[in-house]
Amino acid sequence: MTAKWEKGEGNQGVLTVEVGADEFKSALDQAFQKVKNDVSLPGFRKGKVPRKLFEQRFGVESLYQDAVDIVLPSAYSNAVEETGIEPVDQPEIDIDGEIEKGKPVVFKATVVVKPEVELGQYKGLEIEEFDTSVSEEEVEEEIEKLREQHADLVVTEDAAEEGDTVVFDFKGFVDGEPFEGGEAENHSLELGSGQFIPGFEEQMVGLEPGTETTVEVTFPEDYHEETLAGRAATFNVTLHEVKRKELPELDDEFAVDVDENIETLDELKKKKREELEHNKEHEKEHHEQDSVVEQVTENANVDVPSAMVTTETDRMLQEMSQRFESQGISMDMYYQMAGTDEEGMKEQFRPEAEKRVKLNLVLEAIADAEEIEASDEKVEEQLDEMAQAYERDKEEIRQLLSLQGALDTLKDELRMQSALKFLVDQGVTVEAKPEETEAEETEEEDKQE
Structure with missing residues (x-):
């Protein structure tokens, strides 16, 4: 077998592979052994037809396609290794000329290969400094978050404020008619959480327990239920309870409740500071990597093959599918919720996939250079x-x-x-x-x- 690689435009070229007459003859022998068990002629049992008689009756040409299928995979693989090319997609292979018994067979494979990368500047790239220091204010913010998480909800007779949890009944109407999903009893809602339609929670602020009122809102234009998108709605609301967060005292007892492995509030603050410092070191690492990645890919020149981008989008979709399946969500279910399909999802992934492919090619080129x-x-x-x-x-x-x-x-x-x-x-x-x-x-x- 001999092979020759001719580079064409872009990332495409032609790989010419010549399979020797003896090698192809061996493939013809294997092809005959494969088909003879299915052939029967008068006077011969299946599998017992002599090769010469078979060729007289059916012609040696009847074995050519099977022989090609036998010899081609290994011939192509060996040719790729011999020429040192790196295909990134399945080749388009044609037989060059007619196959003649006793003569070499020539294949021509149109191949898309890994592109050459023209590196720009990749040493001495500027990285903006990243402050990893942790202030007292940041530590106090973390402690306050813990207080919020460990707060008790206490019923109050005061008017509702943002941050309070309200318990209420509601029934919604559009054009005077109730709509599906627009009614509930004893529903709990934290005001300011943004769970309801814009404008609804704001109108609950200032209401006292026992109040009956009407809330008027407009559904967003991009609301998931198309029949309600952009339409005005009225809700009849009855407020039953207002619950307010009662924060725990900031003392050693609170610290132990938060973390049984510590004994004092000072220890809790110290631990939170160390966690913040650790997180900021990670943020710094990502900041530095993102900085050089953006510059090095921008400085490099590479023609990214569409086939590599397609492969990456397929991989991204597979990763997404595995994540959802681990959460008990099928892709069909996700497509229905997101209003898309597999091809639409791949199209969304494509810009990011192209960035990833280019980055990997550039990093590989730098690794080779260094x-x-x-x-x-x-x-x-x-x-x-x-x-x-x-x-x-x-x-x-x-x-x-x-x-x-x-x-x-x-x-x-x-x-x-x-x-x-x-x-x-x-x-x-x-x-x-x-x-x-x-x-x-x-x-x-x-x-x-």
């Missing part, structure tokens, strides 16, 4: 983490990944992570720009116009 590899230590660390997460033996995880062909994928992912870390390490920290107010952004946009 000779970055996933170290054995990193691989072992990842296997340790997976074994712990799945509560399985580490070697069992390794064997499972190997059988699935996923061990190389794991190494590739770790290699990309190392390339990303390289970009951050090579970056230059600069002073953060002051955040623009909404008015300043509007003014800047007006200047540009």
Whole structure:
């Protein structure tokens, strides 16, 4: 077998594969062995028809397609390896010329290959500094959130305020007629939570227990129930109870209620500070990665093949399906709720999929340029983490990944992570720009116009 690769325009080219006469003859022999059991001729039992008589009766040409099917997969695979190309989609394969017995067979495969990446600047990229310090105010905010979470709801005779929970009956009407789903008794609602139609909760503020009133609202234009979208509605409301949050005292007893592993309020504050610091370190890491990713992809020039984007959208859809299934939600159910279908979902994913593919190609090119590899230590660390997460033996995880062909994928992912870390390490920290107010952004946009 011989192979020749001719690069065409863009990411496409033609792979010419010549299968030798002897190799194709062997495939013809295998094809005959495959079909002879289904052939019967007068005087011969099935499977006993001589090859010569078969060819006289049916012609050797009748074996050509089966022989091609036998020889083509391995010939194409070997040709790809020999020429060193990296296909990213199924090829379009045609036989070049007529097949003649005793002569080589030539295939021409039109192949889309992984694109070449023209790297721009990727060292010394600017990364705005990220403040990881934690203020006293931030710690106090976290403590107040805990107080809110541990608050008791106490019935009050006072008028309802934002943040109170009200218990009420309601019945809704559109054009004087009740509508489905517009009625409930003893319904609980936290005012200010935004659970009801815009304007409804605001009109509940100031009402006292026992009040009967009318609330007038308009359904949003994008309301999920099309028959109600954009329409005016009236609700008859009877308020039964107002419940107000009673916050616990901020003392050591409260701290123990929140976390049984600590004994004092000071310890709780210290723990919350450490958690905030830890979270900010993670935020800093993501900030740095996002900064270099945006710049390095913008600086690089690469023609992303549509086939790679399609593969990525399929993978994203599969991941989404697995997440929903783990929550007991089928994709058909989701499509119905979201008002879309599989193709619509893929179309939504496509812009993000293209960004991901381009980023992976760029990171791979940088890893190649800088000779970055996933170290054995990193691989072992990842296997340790997976074994712990799945509560399985580490070697069992390794064997499972190997059988699935996923061990190389794991190494590739770790290699990309190392390339990303390289970009951050090579970056230059600069002073953060002051955040623009909404008015300043509007003014800047007006200047540009």
